Amino acid sequence: MLQAFREHKRWLMFIAMVLIIPSFVVTGIYSYNRMSQSDNAIVKVGEVAVTPEQFDQAKREQLDRLRQQMGDNFHANMLDTPEARADILRMLTDDVALSQTIAKNYVGVSEADAVALIKNADVLKKDGKFSPELYEQFLRSQGKSDQQFVAEIRRDLAKQVVIGGVADTHPVPKALVEAMHQILTNERLVRTYVEKTSEHLGEVSVSDAEVKAYYDGHTKEFLSPEHVKAEYVVFSPESFKGIQATPEEIQTYYEQNKNRWTTPEQRRASHILIEFGTDKAAAKKKAEEILARVKADPSTFVAEAKKESADPGSAAEGGDLSFFGRGVMTKSFEDAVFNAKKGDIVGPVETEFGWHIIEVTDIQPAAVEPFEAVKGEIEREYADQAAIRAFNERADEFSNIIYEQSDSLAPAAEKFGLKVETTDFVTRSGVTDPELGRIITERVAEMLFGAECLKEKRNSTAIEVPGNRLVAARVVEYFPETERPLAEVSPRIGEKLKSEKAALNAQAAGKAKLAALEKEKNLDGFSDAAWISRQNPQGEEVALVNAALALDSAKLPAWTHAVLADGSYAVVYVEEGRSHKASEAETRGLARELASIYGSADRAGFMEALNESLGFEVLRPDFVKGVEKNTDDQQ
Structure with a gap:
């Protein structure tokens, strides 16, 4: 139950x-x-x-x-x-x-x-x-x-x-459940041999002409995007930290919110559940007989629960339900527990699940954390709330200064004691740094590339960003989209082309290996046999797992292959397959x-x-x- x-x-x-x-x-x-x-x-x-x-x-x-x-x-x-x-x-x-x-x-x-x-x-x-x-x-x-x-x-x-x-x-x-279970849990016993792309890198080289040809044919890959250098200020509740509460305010807050620091009473109980079955009266009679036995000798409660209780979740634990508070159990069950004393055995109690014999084994009374223990928390909370109130009260003032003195962020910074920060690379999509991206959001970037900021060099409006903050920004310098020079990107192109050539060599070697193995099985150099499934791939890539499971289990053993994410070529020997019947759980x-x-x-x-x-x-x-x-x- x-x-x-x-x-x-x-x-x-x-x-x-x-x-x-x-x-x-x-x-x-x-x-x-x-x-x-x-x-x-x-x-x-x-x-x-x-x-x-x-x-x-x-x-x-x-x-x-x-x-x-x-x-x-x-x-x-x-x-x-x-x-x-x-x-x-x-x-x-x-x-x-x-x-x-x-x-x-x-x-x-x-x-x-x-x-x-x-x-x-x-x-x-x-x-x-x-x-x-x-x-x-x-x-x-x-x-x-x-x-x-x-x-x-x-x-x-x-x-x-x-x-x-x-x-x-x-x-x-x-x-559908059974079919999905089979898809997830069907297994294949595999051994693998991988021709790795990395092991063929020494066999290939890339000429300057090839690098140049790739660069000329893929210029869009090597554009330095349009971007701006920008200044910005952040106005937030942090600007108003330090507001302190009086002792009287702290004490009043504690008294008004004492329930926040109150742990409600909890009780621990064990029970024996007798289900109604087809004869509710007979079930009640059986429960009364068990109740009489455990009341006569409370030490037998655990054994009776293990033997008689129909609740599989607690029977193995001698009926123990651990601690719980009000509002968790069915009302009649809860009332019986909370109206009893520690050590009482009560019942039979009727619920929709059947008849219960209940023993109250422990009581944790309600407890309130003392004022001194939470005083520091209240002081910090008061300071935080006061800072937020001050921030809200002066947000319009900040916004107005930003708008009315739109040729500089300095007046607003001086008024509120803020620091003017600079970022060098803001694109129309924002910035790449995740932390800075919470300040220079997409909306801020959109404003910076608007006509007022970009052409007229005015401040952006005050924009709300995550964390209950306002940000204002302005463009310092604009940089149009430009092609990155070949010298700057050639190392990256060379590595890409070299990896592609090495992958082709690895795949050719892998195919030759597979062809030879299909004629004469020789598993030297293969991994140890391992059972893999979609649910438990044992670290193998999806492509390899899918290739192994695609083979008909009735036609095993068999060979197959898979091209891995880095271009490596995996030769897979599938020895046998098996399926599992789903358990009830x-x-x-x-x-x-x-x-x-x-x-x-x-x-x-x-x-x-x-x-x-x-x-x-x-x-x-x-x-x-x-x-x-x-x-x-x-x-």
Whole structure:
């Protein structure tokens, strides 16, 4: 029975710490203050409008996440497609629709649950325990207070409550689950021999003429992009650090928010579950008999649970369910546990799962962290919130100076004690350095290449960037697109051409080796035999695994080959194959994964219906190419 609760708790943790927390790099306090106006809105869902500023913010945040995930493969213009822009707008409208649904239907998640999730997040733990220091660093990196962050956790979890039941219940045919299991787990016993490209590099050479010919034929590969040297200033809450709270303010805050530092009472219990079966009365009689035995001799409870309990998740542990708080178990079960004393054995208790005999084995009373223990945290939080308030109050002043004295950043820098920074290489797509990219965002780069900044040498407007910061920039020097000279790029061309020639030699040698082996098997120089599958490739490349699994297991042993990513040629001897029947646990797990994949379509349908029921109005179909058709379909 209680295994389901355990799995549900883990699922909530996954949602909160993997899906939700990354989305908290969303919109700073300043954004909410500045973007509340619906003037020039793109679309309207129910009573709420989505503005171009919100769209730009969401796009920047998505680019930031992609930059962190993709590293060198990231390109700042990868969301500049009609499909990507339509997806961003759809994400915003879905969020607006969910927020209104939550408010109208009073869907909520308690503050205690949100705090518990945060304190159990692996990313915020040090040596296995919640680290206030890591949490504080995280909050500072996002420009958020603890109170604001907890509120956002609650809102996002509430959204998951609304949408989770739709996306996680898609039925998946058993045949599909079994077929997918076979695709993933079918194995081949292989031995490999690889003609490596690197081992043939010494056999080849590249002439200056070949390098020149490649350069002449691929000039677009060697262009130094149009770019500017730029100055910029960053205005943020950091400019207002140092505001201190009075002792009275700290004490008052503690008293008003004491529940934040309260750990609710938890109880540990063991149980014996007797399922109803076909005769509920007989099941109850059996439970009463067991209850009488364990009350007569409590030391037998563990043995009785192992022998009689129908809960596979706890029976092997003598019925132990570990510690839990209120709101986790079925109500009748919870009431029985929390109304008993330590050492009490109660029952039979009826739930939808059957009859329970319950022993309360331990109690952890509610505890409140003392004022002195959290005083420093409150002081830091007060300083952070005061800095954010000061930042919000003076943001317009900063923006006005930047605009009114547009021939220099110096007046704003002097007024607020800021440093004017310089960056030498900003393209229309931004900058390559990920950290600097959080300041010189795509929007900032777009402004720098606009007519006012590029031609008239004026300051950009104050632009909000991640971390609750405002950035203003100006062009110092412009550099048009130019061809990089041959001398600069010839080493790179030479290496590329040499690798290509070596790869051809490796493949020719590999083919000759395979032809010889097909006539006379000789496995000298081959690797040891290893079982590989798509689920467990044992470090082999996808091309090799697919080649081995493409062979009919009834016609093994056999030879095959694969060209690897670097051009090397792998000769593969496949000795035998085998398949595995899926266990019940594997079937359930794979069915859940497939249901999640297919459930995304259900989610999309639900959101389309939700948008329609609230009222979906396109105000600017020209803003995102391709959106007009999509939104018309929704209506």
